[in-house]
Amino acid sequence: MLQYSNALDTMFQALADPGRRLMLERLCRGPASVSELGEPLKMSLSAVVQHLHVLEQSGLVKSEKVGRVRTCHVEAGALRAAEKWINERRTLWERRLDRLGAFLAETPDHEKPKE
Amino acid sequence: MLQYSNALDTMFQALADPGRRLMLERLCRGPASVSELGEPLKMSLSAVVQHLHVLEQSGLVKSEKVGRVRTCHVEAGALRAAEKWINERRTLWERRLDRLGAFLAETPDHEKPKE
Numbered sequence: 001m002l003q004y005s006n007a008l009d010t011m012f013q014a015l016a017d018p019g020r021r022l023m024l025e026r027l028c029r030g031p032a033s034v035s036e037l038g039e040p041l042k043m044s045l046s047a048v049v050q051h052l053h054v055l056e057q058s059g060l061v062k063s064e065k066v067g068r069v070r071t072c073h074v075e076a077g078a079l080r081a082a083e084k085w086i087n088e089r090r091t092l093w094e095r096r097l098d099r100l101g102a103f104l105a106e107t108p109d110h111e112k113p114k115e
Numbered sequence: 116m117l118q119y120s121n122a123l124d125t126m127f128q129a130l131a132d133p134g135r136r137l138m139l140e141r142l143c144r145g146p147a148s149v150s151e152l153g154e155p156l157k158m159s160l161s162a163v164v165q166h167l168h169v170l171e172q173s174g175l176v177k178s179e180k181v182g183r184v185r186t187c188h189v190e191a192g193a194l195r196a197a198e199k200w201i202n203e204r205r206t207l208w209e210r211r212l213d214r215l216g217a218f219l220a221e222t223p224d225h226e227k228p229k230e
Contacts, residue, residue, distance in 0.1 A: 012127045017124065021200075027208075028204045028207040076209055079204060080205060083198055086130075089189075090195060090198060092143040096145060
């Protein structure tokens with residue numbers, strides 16, 4: 001449970017930076033080298049490497065060095081875990097609102113709880 | 116675009132803390148007062164208020180003071196925005212993998228790109 005919680009901490013933390021989200025967006029269109037990742041961001045290579053490190057720590061991205069080139073790709077499973085967490089909470093809340101709406105629709109005005 | 120980006124920054128930042136996620140989970144089951152929110156977290160009231168401030172800044176939670184009691188509730192629209200962002204990227208990546216799978220299935224072995 002704690003491990004799962006830590007995974008969500010680092011994942012949401014990784015997503016909280018606009019530069020890292022841009023790197024992730026780029027990788028969702030296909031694997032890229034570190035320099036390809038940095039190009040549209042107008043960032044120093046060392047800044048790109050730092051952001052990449054955060055993305056890898058979070059499990060959202062993996063990279064592999066072949067020869068002198070490090071290639072990065074998205075780990076869709078990790079993205080799915082973050083999405084699932086949000087989706088479950090949102091659904092819970094929206095169901096609650098639906099039940100409340102149904103209750104109010106079925107209850108005569110004089111029996112409704114006061115605001 | 117920048118405003119949208121800032122909204123995502125603060126939203127994912129708010130979700131990156133396990134205490135704030137627990138507060139959000141509690142609120143997804145229904146509105147709660149600040150002290151009700153803090154109770155299961157074993158946190159000082161001032162820590163709860165700080166976390167609540169981050170959640171409100173992110174747009175995920177709203178609160179309203181009536182008399183002496185501040186009641187908090189979830190803003191499902193904000194949760195939906197965070198979920199949508201992740202879902203769109205994940206779908207993009209998974210479609211890419213599907214197309215790659217289809218391409219490899221249709222391509223005779225001797226024409227496949229080398230690893």
